[in-house]
Amino acid sequence: MTEPLPPTDDLDEVERRLRMPLVDAMVTQRSIRRILPDPVEPAIVRRLIELGLEGPTGSNGQNWEFVVVTDPGPKAVLAKQYRRAWKIYGGLGQRLRKDDQTTRILKSVKWQVDHFEEVPVMVVACLKNGPRPPVLPVPAIADSSHYGSIYPSVQNLLLGARAIGLGASLVTLPLWSGIVARRALGLPASVDPTSVICLGWPIGKYGPKPRRPVDEVLHLERWGGS
Numbered sequence: 001m002t003e004p005l006p007p008t009d010d011l012d013e014v015e016r017r018l019r020m021p022l023v024d025a026m027v028t029q030r031s032i033r034r035i036l037p038d039p040v041e042p043a044i045v046r047r048l049i050e051l052g053l054e055g056p057t058g059s060n061g062q063n064w065e066f067v068v069v070t071d072p073g074p075k076a077v078l079a080k081q082y083r084r085a086w087k088i089y090g091g092l093g094q095r096l097r098k099d100d101q102t103t104r105i106l107k108s109v110k111w112q113v114d115h116f117e118e119v120p121v122m123v124v125a126c127l128k129n130g131p132r133p134p135v136l137p138v139p140a141i142a143d144s145s146h147y148g149s150i151y152p153s154v155q156n157l158l159l160g161a162r163a164i165g166l167g168a169s170l171v172t173l174p175l176w177s178g179i180v181a182r183r184a185l186g187l188p189a190s191v192d193p194t195s196v197i198c199l200g201w202p203i204g205k206y207g208p209k210p211r212r213p214v215d216e217v218l219h220l221e222r223w224g225g226s
């Protein structure tokens with residue numbers, strides 16, 4: 001486990017922290033849902049989004065948009081949606097998977113659900129102009145290309161947050177109702193909210209996380225090949 005870095009709004013210090021070795025950022029980046037309500041320097045959030053834009057997009061569409069939310073109004077709307085979704089998903093999760101890891105995750109999600117209005121910064125990652133029109137004979141992989149165009153940028157943002165020492169978590173349940181989220185954020189019909197990156201200075205620690213071993217997921221040349 002890595003001790004949390006002290007909060008900073010010094011942009012030179014932020015740039016120094018961003019020089020963390022890539023592999024260290026990758027292996028210790030994890031969902032940090034327990035965060036302080038203290039504000040985060042807006043220039044840091046801007047820098048993270050700028051790093052997000054280094055990611056690839058399908059057909060180089062660059063059809064991403066990022067709405068930074070700090071106002072209580074839209075936060076309260078998203079929090080209400082999160083609670084509604086959590087009632088269903090949290091309940092299901094508790095019934096279906098009772099292992100230690102899931103229990104730990106569900107506890108931390110519950111904490112986030114209960115404190116969602118206090119998250120100082122929410123970055124709502126959006127995509128424009130998609131997905132595929134249902135009337136056109138476009139293959140289903142077009143959906144993958146569309147929605148897959150936001151997550152490389154989101155991962156950059158998460159890794160950057162980790163290097164800076166910010167707590168970050170990627171969540172989708174607060175967008176349970178696209179209509180409600182769109183109205184709260186003033187999004188035009190052509191813009192879909194895809195996910196929310198919650199940012200704040202952490203209460204918890206970064207550190208390694210349990211993952212399936214590589215040999216379990218690696219197939220050489222074809223399915224099942226070893």
Ligand SMILES: Cc1cc2nc3c(=O)[nH]c(=O)nc-3n(C[C@H](O)[C@H](O)[C@H](O)COP(=O)(O)O)c2cc1C
Nearest residue numbers: 029030031032033105109112170171172173174209
């Ligand atoms: C597409 C996507 C949607 C997610 N939605 C939520 C969510 O709504 N709430 C939440 O607490 N975590 C959400 N997560 C985070 C996962 O629960 C988390 O990444 C997973 O449990 C592994 O934990 P780690 O990030 O700490 O490694 C989401 C992750 C992804 C990739």
